[in-house]
Amino acid sequence: MTAPRNRARGREEAPRSARAWGRVGRGALTFSGAGMIAALVLAPSCTPVPIVSYDAAVLEAGLDGGDATPPLTDASDAEAGPKPRREWDAGVEDDAFPAASDELELRMRHLLEAIAAGDPALAPDLLYPRDAWVRAHDAHDPGKLWDTKVKPYFLKDIQRLHKSQKSMERARFVSFELGHALTHVQPRAHDLKRPVWRVRGSKLTFTIDDKPKRFVIAEMTAFRGAWYVTKLR
Template identity: 50%
Template structure:
């Protein structure tokens, strides 16, 4: 009789213990599923990356800003190249080769870039250094983008896509306290930035 009473008293406790183990076993799975559902709803890591990529896309239909630290920094490099008579110092200011290849309608756009952009740029840097008295002491003052910005019309043997272009941008510098100006013949935009496509 005592044994029967003992079993009757112990049975509810065993049932509670089993129930707790079952709940504990299912809890992580439910939490994991909830986390997965939450990530799916938010877009998850993949969705976040995609949104960031979309947000970083450049609006090619709008002209790039006329000023900014990034542009001013590259124009400083241009002045350094002229001051030191070393065109390589301003490679980031020159219209990029890959951009020219992608946009130019030519049998060999890479070769055309070397001749019409790179070679001409190097020659202009060297000539400007030679013709500017005291060029080695030049100090950057400011840069001002040209006033008249236009968009090119795609055509054969020229750019096959519309690009923004501006003429007569002004690079201001000083040499031993005297102010000088360099008018940049032509700048062309690519992926939201302005580059020198023709220096002089």
């Protein structure tokens, strides 16, 4: 999906109909703008990157990565001949616009479960993948930035949010609303090597003993058609 460029900021705004991304809650997504509905219905669903690619975050959170999958970074072949087809060569661009799917609500439920328990291991599918970060960011050592900032902040913020509400262990999911500050950020020196979709101010609504509560997610970034958290607070 191509979006008009905002040259002054070096980024593109989302299509007008995409700015009104609606609410994820109780098994359904609602949108304003018929064009957006058609685009999302026709768009292929994208499966989030397997948790095994989360590397150190998975290990430190005590997660089981399951079956091994190939990393997102290129590796040299010992044997001559054509390289085997990789999962990320399957026709979906890194910055593909995220399509509507029930898996987003499911993963947001995982996030609330992790916060309610104070246990990041319950939300292995929400943290922005390390390999995706390395591929997208223009830095001397992008992997180190992920290891020292993105990953530890995510893990610590889950524990901090757990302590921010009394009786957090009794939290019940209500809905998730994607933020309206949706932008297609373009490559820029010392920042990004590849364009990415980014959104700020998404809202996770829940109840504790029937009293409505809400967390605002600072920043989410898309990778291969799925949203991930890059800044929880």
